Amino acid sequence: MDFALTEEQRMVRDMVREFADREMAPVIPALERQGKYPEKVVASLAELGILGMAIPEEFGGNAFDTVSIALVMEEIARVCASTAVTVGVHNAASAAPIARFGNREQKSRYLPAMAKGAIIGGFALTEPGCGSDAAAVAARAVRRGDRWILNGTKSWITNVKIGGVFVLMAVTDPDAGSHGISAFLVEPGMPGFSFGKDEPKMGLRSSTTGMINLVDCEVPAANLLGEEGMGLRVAFSTLDGGRIGIAAQAVGIARGAFEEARNYARTRVAFAEPLATFQAIRFMLADMATEIDAARLLTLRAASLKDTSPPGADFSREASMAKLYASEMCNRVAYKAVQIHGGYGYSAEYNVERFYRDARVTTIYEGTSEIQRIIIARKLVA
């Protein structure tokens, strides 16, 4: 058992931390207030190789181990949770399944461009009537000659508008239940594809989220990802990695909020003394720091398990524990960070207001806390 990062892992973490402080921290607050996507930041991250983290070297990526990816997600989210989810979905939910299930032609077409950031990837499973119950997909795909004709609506899709390819799940055989769902590589330029309205979100306002409408959308047969009927397998394969990523994002948000609160406590004077001299404030900070470390350890444990296990090994229990704990922790920490700031924490002039809003989604997407508990309990009780 070794808690120390390797030299390489430390270097990656430090590089992204430095980038986030230097290039992101000055511009993100204003962009987020305007709900703008940080295009230049994402382009710079691509130059650093961060958009190729989950892509094999032969396709232009740099194939980081899962521990490194978690560290990168944490460092980005510490400054901007919106950017973290943009990158996280691109890597874990789009590039990773293409790298794993794609044929050579698909990989050559998409992955090098994704690694460079020329194509941003997305993932489209959720529908208005299908959230936690993923098998309830209603979008339909019917084979017609050398194409598939897709009809349906996908909602809550991260990276709409900016995305160039979406791993999209639709029903190909309505009689086969969960085995009748297939995955497709769908591009916005395909006939019948359109983006719906943007969601006016509480947080993550610098990431794009919205609907995809498919009206007789024509997808070439060559864009079926994996075999027919394998759609849920493709979808679920992204979840463990995705959950580790969101857990890391939650750790990052919490750390951002914690650091703001600590700095504020040191400088804000009340009753003639800095807040940091009061035990009530110190104890809040002690709890925040302890819980952040606990969450990071659960996250890195799942990541290191993924890195050291044989392919196909099941680490869903560990990934779900990390996601569950980190996301709930993140909300507690952000809550306390606002509390320490007092009225200023309620003002958009201070970063903790943003962290507090951003934290809220982490217990909801990539499997709600309730779904994580179901997964963990299933492993325990089985």
Add this chain to the structure above:
Amino acid sequence: MRLQLDEDHRMLRENVRAFAESEIRPHAAHHDRTREFPLRELRAAAALGLTGVMIPEEHGGAGMDCLSYVIVIEEISRVDASLGVILSVNNSLYCHPIATFGTSEQKAKYLTPFAKGEKLGCYCLTEPDSGSDAGSLRTQARRQGDRWILNGSKVFVTNGVAADAAIIYAKTDPGAPSSKGISAFIVEKGFPGYHTGKTETKLGITSSGSVEIVLENCEVPEANVLGEVDGGFRIALHTLDGGRIGIAAQAVGIGQGAFDEALRYSKERKQFGVPISSHQAIQFYLADMATDLDAARLLTYRAARARDTQERYTLEASMAKLFASEAANRIAYKAVQIFGGYGYINEYPVERYFRDARICELYEGTSEIQRLVISGHILK
């Protein structure tokens, strides 16, 4: 980074667990009820090297690392938290400071037989009016020729009922401010003026032999000063860092014990026609308990690994102790809830786990003291 146990640590866990299941578990409830000090079980543990896990072999110990020590305390506490703390005190609070600060004569006499488990040690810092504020202790030691004369009273001394020797902290410079002018002494139970007082009746860990120790003109030879005269408080703090890892491990063990019972029971107990483990409310308790437990264990193992590889581990130890002790209480609470009324009677072990868990937030530094330590570090 690799956050999974290596083969040798996994083997150790298997061995200690097998020992705990066969030799300790069958008697745990009896000791809890009668409050008898588990001498026979302690001897059996000693035969396996569990009384001096980290002490070098040349001094009678097993010469293992801190992660091994944590696994030992965790596995013993999983079946009997009283024996867990008995071992923790002998290992961390008694043997360790002698191994670190003792002279070779002191080690020969006061370490080797204790690490082997032929004798038992205890640790006396707390006094009736000096708990969290340990530096304010009032026990006095004054020099008289080649001896020190100790007067005062020490309370809540784990192992005190059966201990052969104690490390006792006393003020050697009465004029010095709080936490200064304190020295550590190795005191044998047979020294004139060393009296063992009444055994405390406690909520939990009932068989750990907690007593008051009264020192009435207790005569201690000069050679029994541990470390430097007036340099004792540093030893106390150093000792507590390691001790906290042991208590964090104890808390993880109690949590695991309570969880295992609750999980098993939830599959057997039927209500509304199905095992209660089929009800989502119970499943969600179990999921939260398991997650809490894993987080506590990771913090504890991290602290142990920090101790194995780096000089300072105060912050890691305090975080582990704080989180694990509170987690053990949350887990034991939910375990009782899953048992319903049966969790409230002593026919089922969760009643004992629930009581035993409570101490983890109190001794070796309360949760509040851990928060002081942690905030001191992060606001440095």
